[in-house]
Amino acid sequence: xxxxxxxxHRIYDVESxxxxxxxxxxxxxxxxxxxxxxxxxxxxxxxxxxxxxxxxTGDLDLWTLNxxxxxxxxxxDTVGYGIGFKSGPMIFTRENSLFFHRKHLITAKEFYDQxxxxxxxxxxxxxxxxxxxxxxxxxxxxxxxRFIAYNVFGGIFWVxxxxxxxxxxxxxxxxxxxxxxIVIAVVIFLSxxxxxxxxxxxxxxxxxxxx
Numbered sequence: 001x002x003x004x005x006x007x008x009h010r011i012y013d014v015e016s017x018x019x020x021x022x023x024x025x026x027x028x029x030x031x032x033x034x035x036x037x038x039x040x041x042x043x044x045x046x047x048x049x050x051x052x053x054x055x056x057t058g059d060l061d062l063w064t065l066n067x068x069x070x071x072x073x074x075x076x077d078t079v080g081y082g083i084g085f086k087s088g089p090m091i092f093t094r095e096n097s098l099f100f101h102r103k104h105l106i107t108a109k110e111f112y113d114q115x116x117x118x119x120x121x122x123x124x125x126x127x128x129x130x131x132x133x134x135x136x137x138x139x140x141x142x143x144x145x146r147f148i149a150y151n152v153f154g155g156i157f158w159v160x161x162x163x164x165x166x167x168x169x170x171x172x173x174x175x176x177x178x179x180x181x182i183v184i185a186v187v188i189f190l191s192x193x194x195x196x197x198x199x200x201x202x203x204x205x206x207x208x209x210x211x
Contacts, residue, residue: 001162014043014050016182023040023060024049027072031161035128044127045162053176053183054164062167066160073155077120077134081147084138091139108132117142120150124158135157 026047033042048069055062084091092105108129112119123133137147145153169183170176176183 015180017047018050019059021195023065023068024144026065027068030069031076031079032071034073034134034155035079036076037131037135043184044130045125045190048159048162048164048186049169049187050180052163052168052185053170053180054165054166055168062163064155066163068161070156070159073124073159075133077151077155080131080134080147081138081142081144081151084135085141087135087139089139091135104128105132105135108136112136112140117150119145120147121154121157124154132141203211 010201017029021028029042029047032038033044035134051060051065052062053067054060055065081186092102092109094102108119108123109129111126111129112133117137119129119133123129134147134151166183173179185197
């Protein structure tokens with residue numbers, strides 16, 4: 001258990017991940033978070049914003065960063081779609097494990113039922129949902145041409161919007177590196193906000209029905 005705690009601590013030490021791992025670590029994390037079940041807990045948004053801040057200081061090249069990470073995000077979703085397409089509805093009966101929780105898959109399906117193919121785009125900005133949305137699209141046999149359009153546009157927009165936020169913060173705020181932990185905390189909070197709002201709405205509906 002101590003090993004797992006130390007591992008999670010290292011994963012969420014976003015500044016060190018970017019500083020030590022560089023572009024290779026960023027690429028691996030973006031791909032894993034968007035393409036593999038085990039990546040649902042990874043800090044994609046805060047990682048991209050932090051990478052943008054490092055690009056502002058000249059430690060990373062902004063355009064290389066955006067091109068490589070956009071490709072990783074697009075490829076990740078494509079792999080997720082392939083997993084769902086091959087697995088079919090049987091994946092919803094898969095047993096829970098340390099790196100797989102069926103409830104996350106069901107939540108992604110609820111988003112997909114509500115928003116259709118556009119889920120592939122908006123899910124990019126919602127932690128956990130972005131990992132499972134392409135899988136659900138594959139299970140639902142969404143036409144690949146339609147999926148890839150949302151995938152490419154969503155992947156590029158997500159990566160560039162996050163890195164440019166970090167880049168402009170790095171350019172406009174003097175010595176922002178000294179306050180980077182605050183930036184990361186704010187990004188994490190904002191990324192979790194949709195999930196918090198959804199949970200609050202569900203509780204409100206439950207209370208209203210009971211009342």
